[in-house]
Amino acid sequence: MTTTTPGGDEPGLPARPDAAEAEAPVVRTGMFGAAGTPDTSGYGRLQVHRAPPLVSEPPYGGYFDAVAQSLNSALEADGGSGFSAAVERVVVDHGELTFYVRREHLLTVADKLLHDPALRFEIFTGVSGVHYPLETGRELSAVYHLLSITHNRRLRLEVRAPDADPHIPSVTPVYPAANWHERETWDFFGIVFDGHPALTRIEMPDDWLGHPQRKDYPLGGIPVEYRGTKVPPPDERRSYT
């Protein structure tokens, strides 16, 4: 097994897009990422470089500026924080608009997005968790996709939380349809949605240990418990010597 090689490049690899991201240039190596298990792919030396974080500056183009301005005025009208306090950065990529919202402002932002007549994102289309174990201090990400039927617009919110404090406010008070999506994200990533009416596991059994879609959770190889007996993981059930 090859291991992660922080530091220097190997010759022949494409140049890194941003030299400033040098503290961990190689995000991962190996094809199937199964550390500690036999890599049968033959591609254990594949390297993936860290991509520089994207930041977009206004004007964002299309209806994106209108959304940003309406959200700004809605947040300021409330006497509260403005756009820049609630949204840490804006990314426009592949024709999609993303607001990276600070988690303490999420509920206010969601409320404005739903109720402000200029925004009116009525349809909550789900939460998708992502785990970035190498982005220290902001490992867990909850990605919300919203749709406005009134204005025919789409918007993505991304909220980050550290692994050490995996709390994000629940948006169920604003969007009741977020209920199951947040339960799923809790189940698979361990993000605790504060204020959720019943944050229980939804796909995994109630007594399951761990959150299976995190990057530090292996694929397979989990011993399965049945009523007092334990079935070992597949790779330990028999041996060929």
Added chain:
Amino acid sequence: MSTDTHATPGATDAEADAAEGRVYNVAGGDWDELVTGDDDRGTNEQIVVNMGPQHPSTHGVLRLVLTLEGETVTDARASIGYLHTGIEKNMEYRTWTQGSTFITRADYLMPLHNEAAYCMAVERLLGIEDKLPERAKLIRVLLLELNRISSHLGGVGPFGMELGATTIFLHGLRMREYILDIFEAFTGLRMNHAFIRVGGVAQDIPPGGLEQVRDFLAKSKGWTRDLHKLIDANPVFTARTKGIAYLDLEGCMALSVTGPMLRATGLPWDLRKSQPYLDYETYDFDVPTVDTCDTYGRYVVRMAEVDESLKIVEQVVDRLAERSGIENDPWIIQDAKIGWPARLSLGPDGLGPSPEHIAHIMGQSMEALIHHFKLVTEGFRVPAGQAYVPIESPKGELGCHVVSDGGTRPYRAHLRDPSFHHMQAVSVLCEGGNLADVIPAIASIDPVIGGVDR
């Protein structure tokens, strides 16, 4: 009588009654006490019924926990997860191309929609959305619309059986069977096709494929007419569906419901019209709506959508026939670094790699051999970023959120499945209604647990 059904293991029935209140178990035998009123159950008529995991009416392994006051459902909770297979996690360990093979198995009644949403999301990340060959788009639309019909028939037909009508079931499935035959001819499989690939589709239309679709179109008019005659004014069907599981526009908005349930409230929201993809804006079709907000309305919308999809299939078959004169019309992106290199052909010993392609890579072109080897084993790299592509699936908005870190496999792939989302509406649809109306209410969502649990 068995004693291990009690919370306290080994307790006798009398001890359990004392500890837990009156306990009823599956052994029954207490009818005499019940009719003579000897038992101490008092005035508390509330019963908790556990339906499933399996029955409700076998849209998959679903479990419902219903609280009943007499025949009235006061509390309905859906419990899911019995069919969770870790599709999203597995995709992170395979190449982008192999992702099609996994995601097609999510909602197995609309496999091509799953593949299309996923592939279009990856194509957006690759920035090749406008480089798709015209033929690939046409084949995709053809298959997606046929899949929409087969999914609706897989909803309406079994719905009849859930209400006790086997004839409706057989008529629905007969028509669906012909579509599956078309899928088998086009993709090799009746379901779980993995046919839509990043950059296009896996293969060209087989010889005689368009004639097979035309033959289906000619027969389908009579089949849909039969279904309408069987169902539309059927007194049993209408009594069981009209006014049942009412969810109006306000309720749909609060629960973010999309698809036929939303269109049955009168709002013509269809992503093929409002946010077109695959050139849907160039096809002539309508978005059918009714404003009854009930189970019957959802059935009407689905059947009308079958007719609209047949219209689209007719148009796309004509367009494909027009292109049949074009030499070497590609069906996958002509980019040697992305497009799947291998071609299949039917030999005397069955389907296998085409001899021309093998001769080309083994005898003529070193570059082609390298591309073939790298693409098939390692896969292509997708630039870092994230994309969410929604499409109008038969059940509502089906979105795929993919995240790439710049590698050759998905960093994260998430399917926003409409069935999963709409199962949240079960409580709203069932509570306050009769126990018998729970089954039509769930059937009107048309959930497929493969998609709910993924």
